[in-house]
Amino acid sequence: MQPTRLFRIFLVFALLGLGLSANAADRPLIGCDLALDQKILPAGSPQSVVIKVSLDVPVIPRETVRPPVNLALVFDRSGSMSGSKIEKARQAAIEALRRLGSGDLFSLVVYDHQVQTLVSAQSAANTEWIETQIRGIQPGGNTALFGAVGQGAAEVRRHVDQPYVHRVILLSDGLANVGPSAPEDLARLGAALLKEGISVTTIGIGTDFNEDLMTRLAARSDGNHYFVEDSRDLSRIFAAELGDVLSVAARRVVVEVECPAGIRPLRVIGREGRIRGNRVEIQMNQLYGGQEKFALIEVEVPASRSGQIMELATASCSYENALTARVEKSSARIQARFSVSQAEVREGADKAVQEAVVENE
Template sequence: MHLNTHLDVDLVAIEADDEVTALIEFTAPELNSKEPRPDATVQVVLDRSGSMHGERLEAARLALIALVDRLAPTDRFGLVAFDDTVEVVVPAGPLTNKTAVKDAIRSVHSGGMTNLSAGLLRGLQEARRVAGPTGATVLLVSDGHANAGIVDHDQLSGVAASAHTHGVTTSTIGIGLDYDERLLASVAGGGQGGHAFAEDGDAAGAAVAGEVAGLLSKTVQAASLIIRPEASVDSVTIWHDLPTNPIDGGIMVELGDLWAGEHRKLVIGLKVPAKVALGLARIAAVELRYVAVPELTEHTLTTELHVNVVPGDQAAGRIPNPVVQQELLYQQTQDAKRRAADALADGDVAGAQATLDIAGAALAAAPACSVELDDEAQILRSLREQTAFAPGTAAKTMWMEHSRKNRKRGRD
């Protein structure tokens, strides 16, 4: 792993309060072609409720068959299907008989209501039962709303978060325009996985393939970032929707697993009270902890954040780092997408449009733009148009954008 930090400003005026933004970057190692890939554990939880009948369920079956073909015989695979009841279609275990597993997948047919919580809980049980040293991934595929069993978003997110403490990552794929995007995004957030929106069967297959491709190239697991601000720092802002926990002297941010070569970015803000002495001043220590795969060895990387306290006239001439400023604006744009998606889910189209307009104006007013920010401006314009004639599509797209660009910033 490589760890780098950048500040938007490294000069602060003496006897003046200030705020500093830090960009923290870390890159996972590439796969070692000489090392055998560790066995993977993939547990699929498939919605087979009545709304999945036809093309959606057929596309899901084909995607799972392709997944089985891609896995090695020593990898562990399981399939739980749910409607208002739960069936363990394929007990989780090594793929010693792929033909039988694929026949079992083809046998899944649509049924009744959507007891998502029962399916998720059973899938998590199966994943924990067979998880290897590198943990397990649960892939929840659904096209509907939870209308039986536990339906509370926070509860279901908490279930996924609890499983993650035992090495189980939960990712979600929503199919079509009728599923509850806030629910699936919340479950993925709690489970430290990704969330994808698949408008049709082909997109669902691609989403399954992409998630598994990442799983099979995992080189880091259980990564966390600890930020220990100096006692004089008033507050720390994490510009990412990631699980955070207070610890002695700081904050711990859970980063989850990283795929080979993944270059992740994290933006934090630190409020620095007035300094009374000139010279170099430390404002925070940063510690990255992770477990390397496949050797399963623990590693720790550390660095420190410093500012130079200078006279006010010298600080007045400072030039902020445009790379850090642009990354902060990028994350503020992702936050705007999340807030706009929430507004659409509540039926507030005008509120969603206003949020997107404000974010677009901030991008237009940026002193220096990048290709990424130009792309974001175009995305906001497209989403703004969609809110008028396809609010469901816009909301789901925004949740997927937020999951990929905020929670997993840097993951391809």
């Protein structure tokens, strides 16, 4: 069945699968909320404050008809993967394949010092033949990681204009030592793929892989990053990742934050963002059911007198509802109050936001 026909069927039944009433269907699926690391600010001097923009996604019932997935698995077969690592990785890849449906696409790229496409993008229903290709993967030489991710993305790109959830999963236990290998190189690749609607999830095995490289590639493409010390945990990690991919609720997410005159955005913490004057724009590829995703923005606030309440920002989140294919929008605004009371200022601290800042610096 063609993807376009599948998607039409999907649109007809999506709302019924969610059990939504007509009134509920008119409300945005994704909630937008703003919080400050310091709700009450000391009066009398300029200062900076961090705004947390939270996007809350409802849990998607398992029986809901989901959008189809376009998945490329990029598999490290370098020499260091020999033994139980490659055996467990092959089994985890097969289990991941079996979680996909006939309407999903699957491709497989393997790499050592060379990059090879073993399975070009095709229906995941070809399970038996694809499993044979996976079982035949054997360890080889060095690690051409950059080229392998690029080739995996090329397989996904063949269908990027169709209504799939587009994802590359990179599995590696080593350092990139063939081709571009600096974390900055992979970060730029991730940012470029995000603009195409392709996210990269990275799975690092053992203790020898370049964590900075893998983390930045995933973060810049709005993917996930996992660390697996024991290859026996790979099946669990693949199950968790496929659980995310198969529960996408929103795509092409754009968060815009606008500050009034006098409030100056300084930086976006922990993710890519664009600052233009008093406006900030942040792109996210996908949101998953049951997930809270957030962005942190530091802004400069001018001095103000005690008792004054000042509006700091208005945020809007626009996205494509993956369950209905409609473009939706939600919004929120945030204010702060100023005080000369040190006790009030201390009580106005939001520990959860402050912890998020520390974790994402």
